Amino acid sequence: MNQSAPNALEMVDIRKVYQTGNGGEVVALDHAALTIGANEIVALVGPSGSGKTTLCSIAGGILASTSGTVIVGGEDITDYRERELTTFRQTMIGFVFQAVNLVPFLTARENLLVVDEMGRRTGAAARTRADQLLEDLGLSEQRKQFPAQLSGGQRQRVAIGRALMNEPKLVLLDEPTSALDSTTGRQVMDLIRSEMKSRGTAAIVVTHDERITEFCDRSVHISDGILKAG
Amino acid sequence: MFLAIREIRRAKARFALLIAAIALLVFLILFQQSLQGGLVTSFVGAIRNQSAPVLVYSVDGQRVIQASVTTPDAEAQIRGVDGVAEAGRFSQGTFSVMADDTIVQASVIGYDIVDLGGPTTLTEGRQANAAGEAVASDADADIGFGIGDEVTILPGNYTITIVGLAANAQLSAAPALFTEYDTYLDAVKSRNPDAGEPLPNVIALRPMDEVSAQELADRVNAVSDQFDALTKSAAAAETPGVSQVETSFTLIFLLYGLVVPCVTGLFFLIATFQKAGALTLLRAIGAPAKRLVSGLVLQALMILVAGLSIGTLLYVPVSQQRLGSIPLQFETRAVITWWIVLLVLGVASSLVAAQRVLKIDPIEATTGAGVQR
Amino acid sequence: MKLALRELVRRPGRFVMATVVLTLIAVLLMFLGGLLDGLTRNATGAVRAQNGDVLVYSGAAQSSFLRSRIDPDLRALVSAVDRVTATGGIGIVQLGARVPGNGPRDLAGVALFGYEISPRGVPDAPPPGQAYADEVLKANGVEQGMELLVGPARSPITVIGFVSDTAYSGQGGLWTSPQTWREVLAANRPAAQLADGVFQALVVRGNGSPSALAAAIDNATDGATKSLTVAAAAAATPGVSEQQSTFNQIIGVTVLIALVVIALFFALLTVERVALYGVLKAIGARSSTIFAGLVVQAAIVALIASAIAAALVYAIEALIPPGTVPLYVSTSRVSTSVGVLLLAAVLGCAFSLRRVLKVDPASALGSAQ
Numbered sequence: 001m002n003q004s005a006p007n008a009l010e011m012v013d014i015r016k017v018y019q020t021g022n023g024g025e026v027v028a029l030d031h032a033a034l035t036i037g038a039n040e041i042v043a044l045v046g047p048s049g050s051g052k053t054t055l056c057s058i059a060g061g062i063l064a065s066t067s068g069t070v071i072v073g074g075e076d077i078t079d080y081r082e083r084e085l086t087t088f089r090q091t092m093i094g095f096v097f098q099a100v101n102l103v104p105f106l107t108a109r110e111n112l113l114v115v116d117e118m119g120r121r122t123g124a125a126a127r128t129r130a131d132q133l134l135e136d137l138g139l140s141e142q143r144k145q146f147p148a149q150l151s152g153g154q155r156q157r158v159a160i161g162r163a164l165m166n167e168p169k170l171v172l173l174d175e176p177t178s179a180l181d182s183t184t185g186r187q188v189m190d191l192i193r194s195e196m197k198s199r200g201t202a203a204i205v206v207t208h209d210e211r212i213t214e215f216c217d218r219s220v221h222i223s224d225g226i227l228k229a230g
Numbered sequence: 231m232f233l234a235i236r237e238i239r240r241a242k243a244r245f246a247l248l249i250a251a252i253a254l255l256v257f258l259i260l261f262q263q264s265l266q267g268g269l270v271t272s273f274v275g276a277i278r279n280q281s282a283p284v285l286v287y288s289v290d291g292q293r294v295i296q297a298s299v300t301t302p303d304a305e306a307q308i309r310g311v312d313g314v315a316e317a318g319r320f321s322q323g324t325f326s327v328m329a330d331d332t333i334v335q336a337s338v339i340g341y342d343i344v345d346l347g348g349p350t351t352l353t354e355g356r357q358a359n360a361a362g363e364a365v366a367s368d369a370d371a372d373i374g375f376g377i378g379d380e381v382t383i384l385p386g387n388y389t390i391t392i393v394g395l396a397a398n399a400q401l402s403a404a405p406a407l408f409t410e411y412d413t414y415l416d417a418v419k420s421r422n423p424d425a426g427e428p429l430p431n432v433i434a435l436r437p438m439d440e441v442s443a444q445e446l447a448d449r450v451n452a453v454s455d456q457f458d459a460l461t462k463s464a465a466a467a468e469t470p471g472v473s474q475v476e477t478s479f480t481l482i483f484l485l486y487g488l489v490v491p492c493v494t495g496l497f498f499l500i501a502t503f504q505k506a507g508a509l510t511l512l513r514a515i516g517a518p519a520k521r522l523v524s525g526l527v528l529q530a531l532m533i534l535v536a537g538l539s540i541g542t543l544l545y546v547p548v549s550q551q552r553l554g555s556i557p558l559q560f561e562t563r564a565v566i567t568w569w570i571v572l573l574v575l576g577v578a579s580s581l582v583a584a585q586r587v588l589k590i591d592p593i594e595a596t597t598g599a600g601v602q603r
Numbered sequence: 604m605k606l607a608l609r610e611l612v613r614r615p616g617r618f619v620m621a622t623v624v625l626t627l628i629a630v631l632l633m634f635l636g637g638l639l640d641g642l643t644r645n646a647t648g649a650v651r652a653q654n655g656d657v658l659v660y661s662g663a664a665q666s667s668f669l670r671s672r673i674d675p676d677l678r679a680l681v682s683a684v685d686r687v688t689a690t691g692g693i694g695i696v697q698l699g700a701r702v703p704g705n706g707p708r709d710l711a712g713v714a715l716f717g718y719e720i721s722p723r724g725v726p727d728a729p730p731p732g733q734a735y736a737d738e739v740l741k742a743n744g745v746e747q748g749m750e751l752l753v754g755p756a757r758s759p760i761t762v763i764g765f766v767s768d769t770a771y772s773g774q775g776g777l778w779t780s781p782q783t784w785r786e787v788l789a790a791n792r793p794a795a796q797l798a799d800g801v802f803q804a805l806v807v808r809g810n811g812s813p814s815a816l817a818a819a820i821d822n823a824t825d826g827a828t829k830s831l832t833v834a835a836a837a838a839a840t841p842g843v844s845e846q847q848s849t850f851n852q853i854i855g856v857t858v859l860i861a862l863v864v865i866a867l868f869f870a871l872l873t874v875e876r877v878a879l880y881g882v883l884k885a886i887g888a889r890s891s892t893i894f895a896g897l898v899v900q901a902a903i904v905a906l907i908a909s910a911i912a913a914a915l916v917y918a919i920e921a922l923i924p925p926g927t928v929p930l931y932v933s934t935s936r937v938s939t940s941v942g943v944l945l946l947a948a949v950l951g952c953a954f955s956l957r958r959v960l961k962v963d964p965a966s967a968l969g970s971a972q
Contacts, residue, residue: 090887118888554845
């Protein structure tokens with residue numbers, strides 16, 4: 001573990017307020033603060049509507065906060081505009097979405113490569129990395145198959161591979177096991193932990209399932225936009 | 231019904247684009263119908279709307295009046311054919327004419343007998359009944375060929391006074407002046423004093439009561455290879471260039487007519503694919519398949535009617551215009567025919583999408599497989 | 604880019620439907636263009652082939668050979684103009700020709716020209732009674748060496764060779780010496796016969812710009828002549844400019860229709876892919892990259908549609924019996940149509956740009972369906 005590496009995430013005093021149609025306000029996040037170390041895996045637990053997805057979106061540079069500071073991997077993204085946020089996401093963040101969201105007409109390997117094509121375009125280096133990742137994830141045999149031909153667990157693993165392609169500082173996993181049965185879910189969480197740890201990558205795992213937390217270093221609870229340490 | 235309309239309101243841009251595409255296509259089709267009608271009328275209107283049932287050209291004339299020449303012997307032979315009730319000379323020349331201070335090309339058409347070559351439908355005024363008088367094509371009334379106007383045949387400065395107007399009476403996309411034969415001869419001589427008495431171009435015939443126009447034409451043709459006898463409508467249709475125009479336009483209409491159902495069908499097919507999830511859900515909660523299909527067909531109908539209406543509305547003012555020397559008309563029959571054809575084809579094309587709707591298995595709502603493709 | 608191409612290749616179904624519609628529209632565009640070109644060609648070939656700078660008609664002739672008359676005195680005035688280096692007389696008579704082997708009422712329409720200055724592609728004037736025939740007359744069964752009987756007087760004219768693109772007013776040209784033409788005219792159209800030395804029009808060569816030359820000639824004759832550059836004379840052929848403006852308007856609206864259809868199709872496609880775009884944006888794709896992919900797809904669809912349409916239109920041209928439809932498919936017309944369709948494709952896509960821009964990457968997170 002590299003002790004001089006900056007924190008993967010520092011969120012200070014984050015507020016996110018939405019205006020409703022009839023002039024009212026919804027406070028999705030209320031003075032939230034969260035710090036995650038360079039190699040930490042944190043579970044973010046809370047019921048639906050608690051604001052956990054909003055928090056993840058802000059941490060991932062997909063959503064701007066109403067007020068507060070966001071620093072990811074040492075980079076202050078608080079005042080970034082869309083262009084800069086896009087570049088930031090290309091290089092610093094990996095996403096594993098709840099609905100998996102693989103591109104249906106790309107093979108497993110191509111789904112990994114799409115990250116490079118949309119972003120830095122390193123060509124051969126990306127192809128080597130993709131093949132390596134697929135091997136680490138146990139998907140070498142499936143690399144030419146389409147998502148429709150893969151099982152739920154395999155699809156999730158491809159998604160994890162995609163999230164790791166750009167060597168991110170922080171990976172955000174949104175309910176990664178909700179579509180899987182409990183055995184497969186445990187296998188996937190196992191894999192997530194070992195991959196994150198072996199690469200020294202931090203991760204936030206959003207979940208409403210308390211069982212997931214055993215795979216994480218610590219958990220943070222969120223309810224009605226307010227964070228509490230778990 | 232409720233869902234169908236809701237969907238349209240929710241996705242205005244898409245449906246607006248579809249309606250725009252259909253409207254433009256309809257407009258173009260109707261405009262070209264007017265164009266075709268106007269072209270043919272402006273070229274051979276004078277022939278279609280003159281009073282002689284049978285016209286006998288010389289074969290060398292190739293069905294162009296002023297290129298046809300009838301010798302005295304030929305004329306005698308034609309007049310002598312069994313079944314001829316009445317015969318008269320029918321000639322035409324193209325002249326440079328000064329009308330309203332502008333020089334234009336115009337045809338002067340001369341007839342011996344007004345019922346054998348004079349215009350059939352007068353919209354204003356009367357037939358010519360003295361030297362120097364003429365009935366003009368009413369499409370040209372505004373450019374110096376109105377009732378009471380005097381036009382001058384150049385270069386001999388022979389003047390003709392317009393005493394009547396006839397509908398759809400142009401020839402070769404130019405104004406036509408129907409005159410008594412002597413007036414026509416005077417016009418020819420004014421241009422070329424050395425012309426002598428030119429031979430008549432065409433002999434116009436009226437068959438006896440018990441003989442049809444086509445029969446008389448056949449009898450005349452049987453007399454000699456040199457005669458090209460045609461009924462009035464055949465003479466118009468077989469004037470050089472007319473059949474080319476009609477064939478070309480037929481091909482064009484075929485293509486345009488195909489585009490409309492293709493675009494409509496494409497739209498609804500894609501839209502159905504996109505709604506597969508929602509449709510499956512509706513089926514699962516008990517919506518009868520027929521209800522969904524009728525919603526689809528209703529949408530198709532609404533869109534087609536909207537597109538047809540806008541296209542027709544755009545067409546109305548354009549159909550009143552003049553395209554150069556060709557006057558356009560609002561072609562009511564064409565409008566009705568195309569409305570029916572496009573509605574039927576458009577709705578039929580949406581039924582391809584309806585087929586997909588009927589194939590939906592409600593069980594897929596539970597597995598979520600209906601959403602994946 | 605690769606993403607857009609892969610989608611085209613692996614999910615062709617949807618694109619196939621749009622390609623079919625676009626092919627129809629492309630066929631329409633090329634067919635209309637070919638029709639216009641064919642009509643213009645058939646009407647103006649003989650005029651465009653004239654090997655001079657200016658065509659001179661008489662003043663009141665309204666640029667029509669048949670109503671024009673240039674006598675030797677007028678010709679002398681024209682030749683006397685400073686810039687003029689050469690003048691050649693030209694005359695025409697339009698008749699029906701009897702072709703050996705055809706039926707008695709099945710005449711070929713010919714425009715018989717007498718010329719002094721050879722038009723482009725036509726050799727020097729042949730001996731009396733002989734002519735070069737425009738190849739459109741082959742469709743009427745005319746062959747080299749044949750003797751045609753022209754007009755009511757059955758003037759014999761022997762075809763000694765073929766030339767191309769010299770039609771006039773839809774009739775094939777027969778190119779003869781001035782003497783032959785004069786004789787045929789006198790025999791068949793006695794009322795219109797012209798004395799020796801009198802022509803209907805003059806082909807004039809001169810120095811300086813053709814339009815200045817035309818103006819100089821009309822000035823010198825004090826309006827007794829109307830001179831036009833060869834291009835202007837072709838355009839002044841009755842009906843030509845009207846045909847062109849009408850057809851071009853129809854073509855223009857058809858291009859607009861193509862644009863709307865493409866816009867419609869890609870709008871539908873974009874709606875469907877909003878979720879995918881959200882994911883791509885979340886992992887760092889720019890809107891411009893996504894939109895570029897769309898444009899590439901539209902361009903490819905347009906190109907494929909154009910290629911198929913071009914093949915179809917060439918096939919139609921080959922299959923239609925000669926003389927029924929005046930279709931002339933030129934490479935320049937096909938390429939223009941392809942270019943225009945490509946442009947329409949790119950512009951049609953632009954309609955979806957706003958939607959692509961609006962896609963929120965946050966939509967990828969937290970979406971269960």
